[in-house]
Amino acid sequence: MLFLTRRATFSASHYYWNDAWSAEKNGQVFGRCANRNGHGHNYTIEVTVAGEADPVTGFVVDLKWLKDVMEREVLAAWDHRHLNLEAPEFASATLNPTTENLAIAAWKRLEPSVAAAGGARLSRVRIYETPEIFAEYRGEP
Amino acid sequence: MLFLTRRATFSASHYYWNDAWSAEKNGQVFGRCANRNGHGHNYTIEVTVAGEADPVTGFVVDLKWLKDVMEREVLAAWDHRHLNLEAPEFASATLNPTTENLAIAAWKRLEPSVAAAGGARLSRVRIYETPEIFAEYRGEP
Amino acid sequence: MLFLTRRATFSASHYYWNDAWSAEKNGQVFGRCANRNGHGHNYTIEVTVAGEADPVTGFVVDLKWLKDVMEREVLAAWDHRHLNLEAPEFASATLNPTTENLAIAAWKRLEPSVAAAGGARLSRVRIYETPEIFAEYRGEP
Amino acid sequence: MLFLTRRATFSASHYYWNDAWSAEKNGQVFGRCANRNGHGHNYTIEVTVAGEADPVTGFVVDLKWLKDVMEREVLAAWDHRHLNLEAPEFASATLNPTTENLAIAAWKRLEPSVAAAGGARLSRVRIYETPEIFAEYRGEP
Amino acid sequence: MLFLTRRATFSASHYYWNDAWSAEKNGQVFGRCANRNGHGHNYTIEVTVAGEADPVTGFVVDLKWLKDVMEREVLAAWDHRHLNLEAPEFASATLNPTTENLAIAAWKRLEPSVAAAGGARLSRVRIYETPEIFAEYRGEP
Amino acid sequence: MLFLTRRATFSASHYYWNDAWSAEKNGQVFGRCANRNGHGHNYTIEVTVAGEADPVTGFVVDLKWLKDVMEREVLAAWDHRHLNLEAPEFASATLNPTTENLAIAAWKRLEPSVAAAGGARLSRVRIYETPEIFAEYRGEP
16 A cells, blocks of 8 residues: 655635624633734745555555645635635535645545545645644544 | 834735726726735835934844834734725825835825934835735935 | 644754663664753644534634633743753653654643543644644544 | 655666567657657655654654665665666566655565564555656555 | 845756766866766756836835746756757857856846846846755856 | 856754853744754755866866865765764854855855866855755855
């Protein structure tokens, strides 16, 4: 079994907020992240697929194809966007765009394309909010 | 002459816009950066002071003091903020928070404190918007 | 299952030595690391917790809390210290402060606080001695 | 169980090609990588061994020994080489030197030495072609 | 005066050789770099322009334009190429594609476009062969 | 004029102390760095030489030669050492091994060898104590 990983970066804004709470409680729980003007990050997404190397090409998947999938499914929706206002999974739900939730949401965006292509399966999605903080999701067992 | 540099990071949102232009022209000139919901970055600020090493301490300046100046003068105003809406130099003026303008604005914020401390002078301020893009300002000659 | 990771850095001194050996044998086995004046590193500690994202906050754990735990349990004891002389687990025992032993020792320092908080479990501790060398401990199965 | 990792870098040339295909098809599948003059990378190899820390030394393996094994078994054959023309596993076979195949080939080069030394087992080999692309092999289960 | 910098990366092969010397002397002077099969690197090019920030846009130059210039003038000729065989300045001359010569050659490729655009001047070109080695050219005084 | 730079790393211990002061005052001025057990860093030294590219080799200086000079003149004296106790310039004088003083001391160690070789001159020495802090010395004008 081989694990092949590709990284990409995107720049986005977000804030953390719970409508059911007072502004005071939001500030207590979310600190400076509760500022509803938003702040932003240079996010890194790291997508890992698992499979066998094709005996002719030597590829688990074509990395150009994987880059295109990442750009079409994730970056087109999130790059240079305000995640709370423009990313469908966060704008339409009471879901905070935390690093953890971004990792799950990116998995859901990527998994159908990887599965449809056959050959390899999505193994891991990692999102870095900063070089010091990252979340990883490996799907449901 | 010695040059001593300290780095710090901050996360902020911004967009680029010119009120005198139509939305169409703003989009043509500023591309995805014209999205007024904002997007964001993990910025790095790199502050360089120039001077002689104190013969007793071996310091050009005390790096703890420099860190405090950077936090008080720059990070307190810009970190976890929307620069267009909350940073005074951009909120109160028709000035886009480009990397270039951030470098000049940070210089103006830092220079009086460095000058007042005596001994060393502010030599250079560099702002990284991403690891691939940075602007540097060295003051007026 | 989500895995959330936070990094921090600390600067410390260490050397490698076995009292039961001659100076010559210590030199043969430990090379330049046997210099008992000590040498040092900028260590990076990477702490990973595993759990579910809280449906309200979107957090596996509060990253501010995790940072505080890391600072209180690990950095307060090791940062700007000589590990052989000042870190209790190495000063009081015949244990070399290798990267491997630091990973186990950091796990033992962190695990009770993570377990006591409930919700998430400590999944992995990684210590980088340099960018080229790191050790990882995942607890006992 | 502890996992100890060491990184090294090497610079090499490669291209992707399948003799059974036309030049046109090679270009369609492999894009710019089909240029048979070759292009190159600064590769990073990351080798992880798993085991217990020796109670006397605190080592899973001696990192100097691991460095020597990596240099003798991998870097001596691949560093400053054209992988398609000079690396035996690629020059003598119809195997493309993809990141995936390099990870498997490095495992095969390293595993006998680690196994012969006893105490620790080879756990993982990761090859970075660029900071954005890497492949990982963990051996056969 | 502001200095604005943009980075890009390219992957290329090269070797060092002097036709006027014996193979033995080439090996003595150029070491492993004299291997005429070539080896390669992930190069980074860092281009700095100097000028004033436009009062309306806040730009010294449009970074999208600068990226296009770098891709058209440098990356189109050098990326995924064998520099000794395919880059015109090295293929047609007895010039080794050292990091130093790449910096000068990139300057010559970029300077006319920057000058023609007006407003800013090319200030510095830096080429990283590896993260440990780089050359910088600032034009003739 | 070309500027050619090579980086290397070394690991060393240090502390800051002034014998003329009380322990209390040392603590006030130097904070945690006054701990006389020492602490340590992975330092990076970046050495820049300036000159013309040799028309035959394309080298400002031979980078293998520069690496050897850096290892012989700087790393042999400082790597895996306690700078206050073992580096001659700090052990024999009342000079604190600050990043600033290390930059000057490295310049003095390197300059004679670069001058003796002819062709290029030492232009700049930069010492990183951490990725966030660095000092640069350019010699006397």
